[in-house]
Amino acid sequence: MLILNNSFTISGFSFAEEGALTMKNTSTLFLFIAVMAIACSSPIKGIFGKKTPHEQYADKLDDRDLDKTPEGRQWLAASQKALINPIAIDLPYRQQGYFHADKARALGLEFNAQAGERISFSLNRKNDPALMLYTDLFKSGSSKDPVLSIDTSSTQFSFDIAETGKYILRLQPELFRTGEYSLTISINPSLGFPVTDPKARVESIWGDRRDGGKRKHEGIDIFAKKGSPAIAATDGVVTGVKEGGLGGKSVWMKVNDKDIYLYYAHLDKQLVEQGQTVKKGDVLGLVGNTGNARHTPSHLHFGVYTSNGPINPLPFVNKEMQSAPDLAYRSLSGYLKVIKKDKASDGSILIANTLLVPLALQTKGYIAELPDGQQVIVPLNAVQLIKGPVRSNNAIASSKDVGSKRS
Structure with a gap:
């Protein structure tokens, strides 16, 4: 065991607690350095060839055998899980999001769209323009080929819906990256209005x-x-x-x-x-x-x-642009504590004193991760924010208590 005088944190990831760097933390540190080398030495600035930025990053993990590490496997699994179990949202939409560095995560947002609509996205990385969010849009049920893949430096993008149905927007940062961002999705017509009369x-x-x-x-x-x-x-x-x-x-x-x-x-x-x-x-x-x-x-x-x-x-020429309502800012860098028994969006029973990981804030509540790893929407009045990372697992309910009960 290597002893250090002080613990330290890089990009929100803690490598030592109470002055000790264990063998496990040492291997994690080396993995972290390797992952950072991918981002720093070979920045991905956009789609190159036929591969999306997300696929390019996955290839780089594979090239360095990082996909065989627990963290690498978790990152790849999270990208698929976001498409299999997305969060259902209604458009227009706005959220404030935060990715924590304690483990690899991805967030999938599923919405309905009509042929002829132009879905416009605004993605802003708060106080950290270097935060890379791999952003892909999929037709629900098709997890292999995105209909739209976004350059990692883009903040504004749109997609014209050719087929009415459900779509999934997937957001995923690099390994060990933490950061805050905001996302808005609005509905616009893909064509101009065909009559010039202002009273039409x-x-x-x-x-x-x-x-x-x-x-x-x-x-x-x-x-x-x-x-x-x-x-x-x-x-x-x-x-x-x-x-x-x-x-x-x-x-x-x-x-x-x-x-x-x-x-x-x-x-x-x-x-x-x-x-x-x-x-x-x-x-x-x-x-x-x-x-x-x-x-x-x-x-x-x-x-x-x-x-x-x-x-x-009508969706092709509807002049009534639909924008998402404003959202009051709240910090998501800490954790959420359930303060009363309540239901999550999937029917899970939330047990008092359970600790949840906040992933985003929207008008209906928090998108949060349950102790069993499931992502759900929890009511605003059912939880309170706790500042600072929560290190103890004693207060976290097991999946037997959260995520498996239905009323």
């Missing part, structure tokens, strides 16, 4: 009954002053300029680089030709009430089609 309004929506229930509305109706410009919602090519039928005077355009076609109907005038290249904001025609809309106020019927047929266009 959406009144008839996707799925509304038509012809006494014989058919359903395959688009949205945007009511606007007659003659208002109907504009290209994005860059593309005009694929059709037609007249007649239910849509009256209409224009079709294909969106560049996507399997999406936009349909503009009931126009008073068409101002483009088939095959014409258009930019976002170019005028395609003027709002009117031709076709089967001749007895209704002037409006644009706007539709979105893919090779599989029509889909709801």
